[in-house]
Amino acid sequence: MCRFEAIRVDGSANLIGQRDGQTVNDNRPKNLDITTFKYPLPAITSLLHRLSGAFIFVGVALMLYLLELSLESETGFALVQELLDNVIVKFAAWAVLSGLLYHLIAGIKHLIMDLGYGETLQGGFIGACITLALSAVAIITAGVWIW
Amino acid sequence: MVTNVTNLGRSGLYDWIVQRFSAVILAAYSLCILASFVMNPDMNFEQWSSIFENNAMRFFSIITLLALCAHAWIGMWTISTDYMTSLQLGSSATFFRIMFQAGCVLLIAVYLLWGIQIFWGN
Numbered sequence: 001m002c003r004f005e006a007i008r009v010d011g012s013a014n015l016i017g018q019r020d021g022q023t024v025n026d027n028r029p030k031n032l033d034i035t036t037f038k039y040p041l042p043a044i045t046s047l048l049h050r051l052s053g054a055f056i057f058v059g060v061a062l063m064l065y066l067l068e069l070s071l072e073s074e075t076g077f078a079l080v081q082e083l084l085d086n087v088i089v090k091f092a093a094w095a096v097l098s099g100l101l102y103h104l105i106a107g108i109k110h111l112i113m114d115l116g117y118g119e120t121l122q123g124g125f126i127g128a129c130i131t132l133a134l135s136a137v138a139i140i141t142a143g144v145w146i147w
Numbered sequence: 148m149v150t151n152v153t154n155l156g157r158s159g160l161y162d163w164i165v166q167r168f169s170a171v172i173l174a175a176y177s178l179c180i181l182a183s184f185v186m187n188p189d190m191n192f193e194q195w196s197s198i199f200e201n202n203a204m205r206f207f208s209i210i211t212l213l214a215l216c217a218h219a220w221i222g223m224w225t226i227s228t229d230y231m232t233s234l235q236l237g238s239s240a241t242f243f244r245i246m247f248q249a250g251c252v253l254l255i256a257v258y259l260l261w262g263i264q265i266f267w268g269n
Contacts, residue, residue: 033234053222057251060215060258068265070192071199077192104177107170114167 042124045131049106052099059096066093084146094146101138106131153248154224155217166221169214176211205266212262216255223251 039047070080083089109131113119118127156162183190183198198204231244 034230050222050226054226057219057223057254060219061254064258064261064265068261071196071265074192077195100177104174107174111167111170 040125041132042128045106045109045128049103049110052103052106056096056099056103059099062092062096090146094143097142097146098139101142102135105135105138153228153245155221162221162224165217169218169221172211172214173218176207176214179207199266208266209263212259212266215262216259219255219258220251224248227251 037043066080066083069076069083071077084093109118109127113124113127118124151157154162155165187194199208227244227247231240231247233240236243
């Protein structure tokens, strides 16, 4: 007979059971295959935090390019304004800004949880809901502001 | 003992704290820039460039740039060591992961030098 003693975040578990009449504490990780995990809402927001992080890492190139051009000269500044009138550039800027806003809000939630708040199962779910709701508002506001 | 050779501080605890300190700096800088946009929606070139010519802002920008480099490396390292393993990529996982990490280091180096040029060069 086996029961799960503790389930770690990676899905592995300590199994404590009886084998040949002796208590066995099996400490080995049982499942490290992330493709077979179930994804509750806090896991999805965590995954989005990683995705948005990787995305803005690449997006920094666009931000630095626009910043350099805008600070170069009056002409460069006007060129940036002209570029941002283009639908594709506008969309790219909004995408990077959205990634940044989501990463920022999810990051603040992460730091709040590091301080020990909302670490329960229910707290994690509420935190994930708040993160998604605030990000949706921020991203839509950014979109309205850009267009 | 096997020590990890690719993470920033050779220690998970060190990386953990660096990731959080750099996050606070990046958040503060992002909010400052966003606030300047919101408070001054129709900035002209003089107003915009005077923000970045200020010496305090130069320090803030360079410190944020350094925080970005550390933060990006720890983040990309975490992603690569979680998702680019032998479980997903088989026996060539280590090769692909190291190549991916090398690409990240190159991009971070470009951002660092480019950023210093932008913030300190003019």
